[in-house]
Amino acid sequence: xxxxxxxxxxxSLTNIITDRIKQRxxxxxxxxTPPFELVYRHIFVLPTKFGWGFGVMLIFMALGGxxxxxxxxxxxxxxxxxIAQLTTLIAYRNLSGLKxxxxxxxxxxxGEYAHFRVFVSNGNExxxxxxxxxxxxxxxxxxxxxxxxxxxxxxRPTETRxxxxxxxxxxxxxxPLGLFKAWSWIFPQTRCLVYPAPAKKAxxxxxxGHGQSGxxxxxxxxxxxxLRKYQPGDSIQRVAWRASARHDELYSLEMETPRExxxxxxxxSLKGSDVETRLSILTAWVVAADHKxxxxxxxxxxxxxxxxxxxxxxxxxLESLALYLL
Amino acid sequence: xxxxxxxRLNRLSTLxxxxxxxxxxxxxxxxxxxxxxxxxxxxIVWRLIAEFxxxxxxPMIWRVVATVLAVTAxxxxxxxxxxxxxxxxxxxxxxxxxxxxxxxxxxxxxxTSLGLFLCGTQFLFSQGIPMIIYIIACLLSSxxxxxxxxxxxxxxxxxxxxxxxRNLLTELGFGASLMALALPVGMTLxxxxxxxxxxLWGLPEDALDARSGLSDSMTPGSIQNLFMDDSPAxxxxxxxxxxxxxxxxxxxxxxxxxxxxxxxxxYLSRNLPADNKPDxxxxxxxxxxxxxxTEQRWLxxxxxxxxxxxxxxxxxxxxxxASRPVTRLRSYTMASDPNFQDxxxxxxxxxxxxxxxxxxxxxRTAEMMSDWRKEAKSDSEIIQRALQYFNRQQFxxxxxxPLLSRHTVDEFLFDTKEGFCEHYASAFTIMMRxxxxxxxxVTGYQGGFYNPIGSYVLVRQSDAHxxxxxxxxxxxxxxxxxxxxxxxxxxxxxxxxxxxQRRYLLDFEWLRSARNTFDLFQRGWNNWVVTxxxxxxxxxxxxxxxxxxxxxxxxxxxxxxxxxxxxxxxxLVPMLLKFRSSKKPDPLLRLWGKFIRKLEKAxxxxxxxxxxxxxAANAEGQLEYKGDxxxxxxxxxxxxxxxxxxxxxxxxxxxxxxxxxxxVS
Numbered sequence: 001x002x003x004x005x006x007x008x009x010x011x012s013l014t015n016i017i018t019d020r021i022k023q024r025x026x027x028x029x030x031x032x033t034p035p036f037e038l039v040y041r042h043i044f045v046l047p048t049k050f051g052w053g054f055g056v057m058l059i060f061m062a063l064g065g066x067x068x069x070x071x072x073x074x075x076x077x078x079x080x081x082x083i084a085q086l087t088t089l090i091a092y093r094n095l096s097g098l099k100x101x102x103x104x105x106x107x108x109x110x111g112e113y114a115h116f117r118v119f120v121s122n123g124n125e126x127x128x129x130x131x132x133x134x135x136x137x138x139x140x141x142x143x144x145x146x147x148x149x150x151x152x153x154x155x156r157p158t159e160t161r162x163x164x165x166x167x168x169x170x171x172x173x174x175x176p177l178g179l180f181k182a183w184s185w186i187f188p189q190t191r192c193l194v195y196p197a198p199a200k201k202a203x204x205x206x207x208x209g210h211g212q213s214g215x216x217x218x219x220x221x222x223x224x225x226x227l228r229k230y231q232p233g234d235s236i237q238r239v240a241w242r243a244s245a246r247h248d249e250l251y252s253l254e255m256e257t258p259r260e261x262x263x264x265x266x267x268x269s270l271k272g273s274d275v276e277t278r279l280s281i282l283t284a285w286v287v288a289a290d291h292k293x294x295x296x297x298x299x300x301x302x303x304x305x306x307x308x309x310x311x312x313x314x315x316x317x318l319e320s321l322a323l324y325l326l
Numbered sequence: 327x328x329x330x331x332x333x334r335l336n337r338l339s340t341l342x343x344x345x346x347x348x349x350x351x352x353x354x355x356x357x358x359x360x361x362x363x364x365x366x367x368x369x370i371v372w373r374l375i376a377e378f379x380x381x382x383x384x385p386m387i388w389r390v391v392a393t394v395l396a397v398t399a400x401x402x403x404x405x406x407x408x409x410x411x412x413x414x415x416x417x418x419x420x421x422x423x424x425x426x427x428x429x430x431x432x433x434x435x436x437x438t439s440l441g442l443f444l445c446g447t448q449f450l451f452s453q454g455i456p457m458i459i460y461i462i463a464c465l466l467s468s469x470x471x472x473x474x475x476x477x478x479x480x481x482x483x484x485x486x487x488x489x490x491x492r493n494l495l496t497e498l499g500f501g502a503s504l505m506a507l508a509l510p511v512g513m514t515l516x517x518x519x520x521x522x523x524x525x526l527w528g529l530p531e532d533a534l535d536a537r538s539g540l541s542d543s544m545t546p547g548s549i550q551n552l553f554m555d556d557s558p559a560x561x562x563x564x565x566x567x568x569x570x571x572x573x574x575x576x577x578x579x580x581x582x583x584x585x586x587x588x589x590x591x592x593y594l595s596r597n598l599p600a601d602n603k604p605d606x607x608x609x610x611x612x613x614x615x616x617x618x619x620t621e622q623r624w625l626x627x628x629x630x631x632x633x634x635x636x637x638x639x640x641x642x643x644x645x646x647x648a649s650r651p652v653t654r655l656r657s658y659t660m661a662s663d664p665n666f667q668d669x670x671x672x673x674x675x676x677x678x679x680x681x682x683x684x685x686x687x688x689x690r691t692a693e694m695m696s697d698w699r700k701e702a703k704s705d706s707e708i709i710q711r712a713l714q715y716f717n718r719q720q721f722x723x724x725x726x727x728p729l730l731s732r733h734t735v736d737e738f739l740f741d742t743k744e745g746f747c748e749h750y751a752s753a754f755t756i757m758m759r760x761x762x763x764x765x766x767x768v769t770g771y772q773g774g775f776y777n778p779i780g781s782y783v784l785v786r787q788s789d790a791h792x793x794x795x796x797x798x799x800x801x802x803x804x805x806x807x808x809x810x811x812x813x814x815x816x817x818x819x820x821x822x823x824x825x826x827q828r829r830y831l832l833d834f835e836w837l838r839s840a841r842n843t844f845d846l847f848q849r850g851w852n853n854w855v856v857t858x859x860x861x862x863x864x865x866x867x868x869x870x871x872x873x874x875x876x877x878x879x880x881x882x883x884x885x886x887x888x889x890x891x892x893x894x895x896x897x898l899v900p901m902l903l904k905f906r907s908s909k910k911p912d913p914l915l916r917l918w919g920k921f922i923r924k925l926e927k928a929x930x931x932x933x934x935x936x937x938x939x940x941x942a943a944n945a946e947g948q949l950e951y952k953g954d955x956x957x958x959x960x961x962x963x964x965x966x967x968x969x970x971x972x973x974x975x976x977x978x979x980x981x982x983x984x985x986x987x988x989x990v991s
Contacts, residue, residue, distance in 0.1 A: 130480035178476035
């Protein structure tokens with residue numbers, strides 16, 4: 001899917017006006033808590049640019065028809081005008097009754113796009129066509145069959161770590177003829193966690209394990225762990241002949257994989273850098289350690305996360321990095 | 327919310343846009359000069375091939391060159407851009423050329439909208455019943471085109487084609503249902519929308535196509551051309567009595583001036599007003615004429631018109647001349663007095679004009695007429711003799727008379743002896759003048775088809791006719807139809823029936839009669855729709871008792887209606903919708919809310935996530951001295967809410983209403 005997300009538009013007049021209106025709507029309506037159904041007072045309808053142009057054309061046609069008292073031309077104009085008027089209702093109905101079930105976002109690293117998923121479901125009232133979603137620009141478009149659900153994907157660039165509040169977005173439709181747009185502002189209460197950007201040239205992972213790193217794993221390995229009684233199935237090459245000769249019993253060598261050093265990712269080990277650089281180096285380390293499936297612990301001035309590994313450990317570490325001092 | 331500005335057309339919408347354009351062009355293509363048709367179609371064909379072969383738009387410079395070439399062809403064909411046909415042809419050509427660069431949604435919308443505009447312009451040329459089909463076809467295809475364009479635009483944000491699994495039937499159903507829903511309101515608007523009594527700007531005079539009809543000159547062959555044309559000239563519905571078919575002489579242009587080859591309208595007769603008009607009270611025939619546009623200024627009436635329609639003058643020779651060419655269907659009420667005596671006394675200037683013969687033409691006729699003059703005792707004898715001459719000699723009434731050269735009357739009378747009504751009228755009039763009897767040529771229509779179902783007379787262009795009038799001292803101008811002397815059946819049965827030959831391949835009697843019968847629908851359509859005007863509208867309003875509404879009051883009334891209906895729409899509809907969309911709040915929940923508000927006043931902070939008992943437990947902790955009461959209320963609420971039994975509501979209401987807390991502050 002090709003999605004173009006343009007940078008946030010600057011403060012143009014229309015944007016300022018839109019923001020004002022949005023603010024008023026928001027004050028009146030308050031943020032939404034899903035599930036949330038679009039009803040009459042949430043939906044606005046206005047002509048599109050094309051709609052205005054079409055209206056002007058109709059006015060000219062009506063003037064000509066009235067001037068020449070050309071009744072068939074007038075019938076055409078009146079029919080078109082009525083159809084255009086009718087499409088306002090159709091556009092409104094296309095949106096009204098749509099239910100927003102939930103909005104959520106996976107955490108991302110700073111600099112990546114935050115992906116907000118808006119889950120929407122349609123009841124059995126009517127089919128819906130070409131419903132767009134987007135912040136200022138439309139980013140996604142979906143049809144809804146009867147009793148169906150789907151999700152819109154909305155993207156937003158991230159610039160700083162921490163919580164990114166999802167800005168208000170609109171659901172919009174210009175169905176059926178594109179003459180009118182019906183839209184609804186939605187003020188979600190969803191936020192996206194933005195991790196610090198991992199440093200590109202991070203120093204190598206520190207190998208400063210501190211005892212709690214657990215035992216080495218026994219089994220096949222390069223280093224000798226000890227002896228044990230021979231068991232059928234042990235490789236003949238592993239038989240410790242000398243020891244066996246001494247004890248009249250067969251012993252085989254037990255091997256082990258050497259214990260990995262647990263890394264200790266310590267804030268204080270990064271002296272002389274500013275806060276954000278340190279955070280991004282720590283982030284890079286967490287990512288690297290997780291990638292190598294090492295166990296690691298994270299020590300920040302205000303928190304210390306004990307050694308661990310796995311997805312939930314990683315999220316915990318990254319979250320405390322993201323929210324450090326926020 | 328913006329979509330991608332670069333949104334491109336997909337194939338489906340392109341095809342529908344092209345369809346709309348072609349459909350809306352059809353009537354214009356048919357009536358364009360033939361060589362312009364391929365020029366117009368070429369860009370359309372190119373665009374279609376480009377769609378399937380994925381061609382790129384051609385460079386700007388070539389588009390400009392193509393436009394310049396096409397416009398040059400158009401201008402040289404029409405000799406300029408004046409006139410409606412030329413202007414609309416220009417529009418068609420430009421729209422077609424626009425397709426060369428129509429690859430974006432924006433352009434496609436412009437093309438489709440202008441296709442509808444083009445559809446509107448076509449009604450300047452015809453408002454016949456077939457145009458109903460045209461209007462429906464244009465609307466349907468444009469609605470579908472707009473729908474697909476919208477779809478294409480909406481899904482362009484994904485950079486992929488919209489999913490479409492619709493077939494032609496659902497598409498047409500979509501358009502048709504939109505139209506059907508719009509029809510009642512559209513027709514109401516049609517009836518009630520304020521009309522203008524008089525136009526703000528006029529039509530160009532050459533507006534219509536080289537429409538056939540009687541014109542301001544008569545040359546041999548001019549009426550003969552009309553004879554091939556079966557299009558209606560006008561319809562007349564009589565109130566009460568109707569004349570015999572052979573007395574249906576519809577008077578049109580009257581000719582006084584003959585230059586040797588053609589008859590011309592004289593300035594004098596055209597500008598002198600009638601001295602003496604027939605008395606409308608004594609007019610025997612009363613009828614309503616619904617006249618097709620002619621681009622000429624003559625209105626038609628039976629001899630002798632007693633009424634002068636609006637913005638029309640009656641001339642000294644009883645032509646009805648409108649102040650502007652009739653460029654659209656026009657209705658007028660007319661009364662005719664067949665017994666009226668036209669100019670028993672003729673003034674000198676007119677007498678001279680009615681006797682004038684160009685010198686140096688037709689010597690043989692002049693000779694014969696001077697012989698007749700000598701032999702005759704009275705004018706009426708000469709007239710009778712002339713008619714007998716036509717009747718007894720071997721004269722033929724034919725569609726294909728031989729060509730005549732310089733001495734047209736001589737050649738016709740003595741050599742060819744074959745001719746059409748105009749030959750007879752012209753020759754007879756010249757004969758009379760040469761014999762010293764004032765005479766003039768009258769053109770118009772003779773006869774008509776009486777449609778028994780609609781009980782009206784339909785007069786077609788093929789009923790065009792020419793006859794003579796001679797001035798007889800004492801009784802004034804008298805109608806003489808020399809054609810009747812040669813072919814009486816022309817006057818009794820009509821021009822087409824009086825000929826043995828077929829005019830063209832598909833000229834069958836049954837076809838003509840079927841067409842005459844079906845004209846009924848066209849007349850009704852004309853009557854109810856095409857001629858609906860400000861007058862008719864005020865007559866409609868008079869049903870409601872708004873008889874004296876002028877245009878200003880009408881506008882005010884409309885504004886009032888719009889305001890009231892707007893108020894209804896903006897106030898009532900939201901209320902209805904609100905009523906429907908929001909369920910009635912639950913009384914128990916309202917009561918509970920009241921309780922929470924009372925707690926909050928005392929400084930207690932509640933969270934929406936708290937259940938009733940949880941909330942109570944929290945509140946008890948904070949407001950210990952009311953602890954038991956709070957607990958009891960929460961218990962009761964839980965009972966009412968979840969136990970499914972009733973009976974505790976009254977106590978709960980009472981407790982909550984009496985619940986009082988001193989403010990903590």
